Amino acid sequence: MRRIFALLAASLAACAPSTPPASAPGGAPYDLVIQGGRVVDGTGSAWFYGDIAIRGDRIARVTPAGLLRNAPARERLDARGLVVAPGFIDIQGHSGGAFLFGDGRVVSKLTQGITTEILGEGATLAPANQKTTTGAEPPSDPAHARTLESFQGPHGFDAWLRAMEVNGISPNVGSFLGASTVRQYAKGMEIGPPTPAELDTMRGIVRRAMADGAFGVASALIYPPGNYASTEELVEVARAMAPYGGVYITHMRSEADRYLEALDEAIRIGREEVSPSKSTT
Numbered sequence: 001m002r003r004i005f006a007l008l009a010a011s012l013a014a015c016a017p018s019t020p021p022a023s024a025p026g027g028a029p030y031d032l033v034i035q036g037g038r039v040v041d042g043t044g045s046a047w048f049y050g051d052i053a054i055r056g057d058r059i060a061r062v063t064p065a066g067l068l069r070n071a072p073a074r075e076r077l078d079a080r081g082l083v084v085a086p087g088f089i090d091i092q093g094h095s096g097g098a099f100l101f102g103d104g105r106v107v108s109k110l111t112q113g114i115t116t117e118i119l120g121e122g123a124t125l126a127p128a129n130q131k132t133t134t135g136a137e138p139p140s141d142p143a144h145a146r147t148l149e150s151f152q153g154p155h156g157f158d159a160w161l162r163a164m165e166v167n168g169i170s171p172n173v174g175s176f177l178g179a180s181t182v183r184q185y186a187k188g189m190e191i192g193p194p195t196p197a198e199l200d201t202m203r204g205i206v207r208r209a210m211a212d213g214a215f216g217v218a219s220a221l222i223y224p225p226g227n228y229a230s231t232e233e234l235v236e237v238a239r240a241m242a243p244y245g246g247v248y249i250t251h252m253r254s255e256a257d258r259y260l261e262a263l264d265e266a267i268r269i270g271r272e273e274v275s276p277s278k279s280t281t
Contacts, residue, residue: 029072031055036065037079042086052084087115087171096125099164099173101144110170120176121251122220123184127156127205131188132181158212176249177209179219180226182237191228199233203240216246221253221262231265238273248273 030053039050039062051068053061061068095106096119109117128151139145150159157177164173186201187194194202206217217237220226229237238248248269252262 028055029074030060030068031073032075032077033068033071033073034077034079034084035068037082037084040083040085047083050084085113088113089116089118090114091118092121093117093119093173094121095119096164096175099169100125100147100160100167101141102167104164104168105170107170114171116172116174118174118176118215120178120215120218122218122223122226123178123180124157124160124175126151126160127154127181127185127209128152129185131186132184134188154208155212157209157214161213174213174215176216176218176247177206177214177241179217179229179234179237180223182206182217183225183229183233187225189225193230194233199236202233202237206237206240207244210241210244210246214241214246216248217241218249218251220251222251222255227253231268234269235272238269242273 032054034052034054036049036051038047039052040047041062049065051061051063051065052059053063053068053071053073061071090109093109095109095117098104098106099119106117125148128148133148139148147163150156150163153159161175182202182205183194185205186198210216219229219234221229234248241248250266250269252259252266254262
């Protein structure tokens, strides 16, 4: 286990150039030198046998194998026969519960080499209001209930991100805003197009979530209430996100009979989100 975690430490930053000096500047020791592993640097280049020096949470040196054998280091790890690589990114993670209330170390993920998890496919716990919580089973722990209540208000998305951070998280974490949450916040679980007032509410929570740190908007159009949303509604939601540099991603509306139509819809939303809004707001 120690060997696995030591190798994962090498994924905390992008690899440095491969021809640095062999010793630490000024003779200061490195925290860790990983020796003789097959280095896969994530650039698409061929792997090579190399040594990696780490100081703090940054890669300080990457050299051909053997060049760091005499460099001062607090700890050394023999990685012969192993691969040293940047961490993997789980772009559709579902560890939000663990990050919020459980074991934020998510050891099962880290031991597979996953060092970054992206949340938010379809739905997020924030922002919250009575419509998003209606029908949800209340948490048995009063402290958990108070935490969930804190996700209400204009900066509920920020409160959610901060609550996960307080619980303690080992991997890097980011999140999209769930498009289903956007719709449910404004309209609940009702079928049908949003009213102008409800659409204004959707735009508003998207803007606030983007300011709070959301990566963009993620829809899941096979499950309710996401499948109740029209293409036009999603275009308006995406337009509210676009000025913040957000990205629209989607679990498409169909993966079978209407696969091509679902692709067309995703492409249309992506194109129209950056065009001048036809709305009056």
